[in-house]
Amino acid sequence: MPRYLINFSLDKIPTESVPVVVVGSGVAGLSAALAAASSQRVAVLTKTTLDQTTTSRAQGGIASALGVGDSAELHKMDTLEAGKGLCEERMVDILVSEGPERVRHLVEDIGARFDRAGSGLALTKEGGHSRPRVAYARGDATGSEVEASLARVVRCEEHIDVYENHYAVDVVTSGEGCVGLLALDEEKGEIRFFHSPAVVLAMGGMGQLYAVTTNPAICTGDGVAMALRAGAEVSDIEFMQFHPTSLHLPETPRWLISEALRGEGALLLDQSGRRFMEGVHPLKELAPRDVVVNEMVRVMRELDVDHLLLDATPIGAERLMERFPNIYQHCLEAGIDITRNPIPVSPAAHYMSGGVVADAWGRTLVPGLYACGEVACSGVHGANRLASNSLLEGLVFSRRIGLSLERRLRSWDPADAPALEYHFERRRSRITPRLLRGLIQQMMQDNMGYRRSREGLREAALFLQENTDVLQSEYRSPAGFEVQNMLTLANLMVQAALMREESRGCHYRTDYPSMRREWERHIVYRRDNGGLCAFMRAVGALHDAEGYSYEVG
Numbered sequence: 001m002p003r004y005l006i007n008f009s010l011d012k013i014p015t016e017s018v019p020v021v022v023v024g025s026g027v028a029g030l031s032a033a034l035a036a037a038s039s040q041r042v043a044v045l046t047k048t049t050l051d052q053t054t055t056s057r058a059q060g061g062i063a064s065a066l067g068v069g070d071s072a073e074l075h076k077m078d079t080l081e082a083g084k085g086l087c088e089e090r091m092v093d094i095l096v097s098e099g100p101e102r103v104r105h106l107v108e109d110i111g112a113r114f115d116r117a118g119s120g121l122a123l124t125k126e127g128g129h130s131r132p133r134v135a136y137a138r139g140d141a142t143g144s145e146v147e148a149s150l151a152r153v154v155r156c157e158e159h160i161d162v163y164e165n166h167y168a169v170d171v172v173t174s175g176e177g178c179v180g181l182l183a184l185d186e187e188k189g190e191i192r193f194f195h196s197p198a199v200v201l202a203m204g205g206m207g208q209l210y211a212v213t214t215n216p217a218i219c220t221g222d223g224v225a226m227a228l229r230a231g232a233e234v235s236d237i238e239f240m241q242f243h244p245t246s247l248h249l250p251e252t253p254r255w256l257i258s259e260a261l262r263g264e265g266a267l268l269l270d271q272s273g274r275r276f277m278e279g280v281h282p283l284k285e286l287a288p289r290d291v292v293v294n295e296m297v298r299v300m301r302e303l304d305v306d307h308l309l310l311d312a313t314p315i316g317a318e319r320l321m322e323r324f325p326n327i328y329q330h331c332l333e334a335g336i337d338i339t340r341n342p343i344p345v346s347p348a349a350h351y352m353s354g355g356v357v358a359d360a361w362g363r364t365l366v367p368g369l370y371a372c373g374e375v376a377c378s379g380v381h382g383a384n385r386l387a388s389n390s391l392l393e394g395l396v397f398s399r400r401i402g403l404s405l406e407r408r409l410r411s412w413d414p415a416d417a418p419a420l421e422y423h424f425e426r427r428r429s430r431i432t433p434r435l436l437r438g439l440i441q442q443m444m445q446d447n448m449g450y451r452r453s454r455e456g457l458r459e460a461a462l463f464l465q466e467n468t469d470v471l472q473s474e475y476r477s478p479a480g481f482e483v484q485n486m487l488t489l490a491n492l493m494v495q496a497a498l499m500r501e502e503s504r505g506c507h508y509r510t511d512y513p514s515m516r517r518e519w520e521r522h523i524v525y526r527r528d529n530g531g532l533c534a535f536m537r538a539v540g541a542l543h544d545a546e547g548y549s550y551e552v553g
């Protein structure tokens with residue numbers, strides 16, 4: 001695996017010096033930029049436009065213990081229960097204890113208009129939550145409200161410069177860690193170097209590794225692949241979470257049907273009208289996601305059908321239209337009146353619980369390289385993320401990055417840009433990015449989906465091995481870089497899934513259908529001499545390596 005996706009000589013590339021570079025413009029990226037901009041100039045780079053993010057698509061809401069009778073302790077218990085023994089408890093403590101204040105800040109200081117009930121925020125339930133604690137905005141448009149509010153503030157912040165249509169290619173490192181970022185300015189068609197001692201990766205997830213996903217086309221895992229090449233650790237990458245309910249209609253792109261519908265009373269039914277979650281879990285339709293998906297897959301196989309039904313009519317027509325205006329409208333345009341008819345649904349790849357290992361202050365193993373949001377593996381999600389903990393994670397840990405940057409920036413000299421160069425002998429690729437993207441997506445869907453087996457995973461590993469030369473090929477477009485990143489990550493995911501001989505959370509092996517005590521540990525990857533090395537870390541010790549710390553500074 002070459003260190004960089006492109007060859008370069010930094011002294012021949014247009015260079016800009018900026019203390020902090022944030023890549024990604026969802027909740028994590030914009031919150032990190034705002035936190036850092038109180039004392040520094042910040043460049044925010046985004047692959048397309050500022051508001052084209054996974055955050056914008058989030059429907060359900062943000063979980064935090066704001067309700068009467070709720071507490072950080074209860075939120076923690078639910079998070080640990082969903083994470084099936086792989087959560088890092090100290091990180092969960094930070095998430096749940098700092099969460100309520102971050103949500104208040106979003107509403108009161110940033111100005112996000114969340115729905116209210118009486119004098120407080122309206123709170124609903126989602127899968128795995130023992131209390132109503134999910135705050136939401138404009139019914140089912142939480143993500144777009146969060147994105148728009150943060151973007152409004154970012155655009156007015158004089159210390160922040162936004163670079164749209166800039167594709168981040170690679171983090172540049174030298175002996176002292178991160179020294180900047182190479183990005184393709186798509187409008188000019190040129191590579192630029194952002195000389196910076198602090199790069200924050202907040203580029204979202206990798207649902208596009210699958211043929212069936214709720215994620216937008218930009219989610220190709222670029223941040224995780226880039227961090228791995230730069231020397232950061234990647235963990236828990238076998239835990240791709242599938243959302244139980246995506247709209248399942250022929251010729252219609254998948255679309256998230258929020259879990260909040262089930263929180264408000266929608267029922268999962270099979271084609272005969274049987275409520276199949278009864279008797280499976282005490283929380284029935286609101287069991288943790290892995291439990292619901294597993295049962296759905298079992299029932300679909302038994303009945304030989306490719307989808308099941310979500311009946312939202314018990315919520316009542318008036319409440320449905322008021323509480324879920326977007327879902328109502330979207331389904332209506334697709335030909336389904338959800339106030340009268342059930343919605344055809346099936347699971348879809350939704351959220352990567354693992355990613356770049358980042359400590360309590362967002363630091364990775366590469367000095368000056370930070371990660372937050374879905375790109376990161378902070379350890380709060382374990383083997384299965386609790387619903388609506390992701391926007392919260394983006395808020396909590398991005399702010400901590402902002403608070404911890406000072407020491408890194410203290411000795412930085414903007415005039416001291418490095419003169420590095422990199423050359424790797426590359427050949428033109430024999431396969432087009434578009435074709436390879438489709439092949440990877442189908443191979444992952446078939447072999448690395450909700451049910452996995454040694455046989456299928458070996459087949460996937462073979463396919464990936466046959467295409468490794470693509471990693472050494474020369475592509476000059478985002479489509480090519482994306483497919484190289486997808487191949488890198490697919491390989492990691494399949495290797496980790498093969499290694500983990502058990503079923504836990506979102507990882508289900510048909511040949512090892514139970515959870516096994518000896519697998520209560522993280523599988524961690526790191527780049528080593530041009531190859532990869534994998535090793536294990538015990539739960540509670542994800543950050544036991546020099547370079548991580550629970551202390552700031």
Ligand code: SIN
Pocket residue numbers: 058059060061257258259260351386387388389390
């Ligand atoms: C949903 O609205 O169901 C998605 C929430 C989440 O993934 O946390």
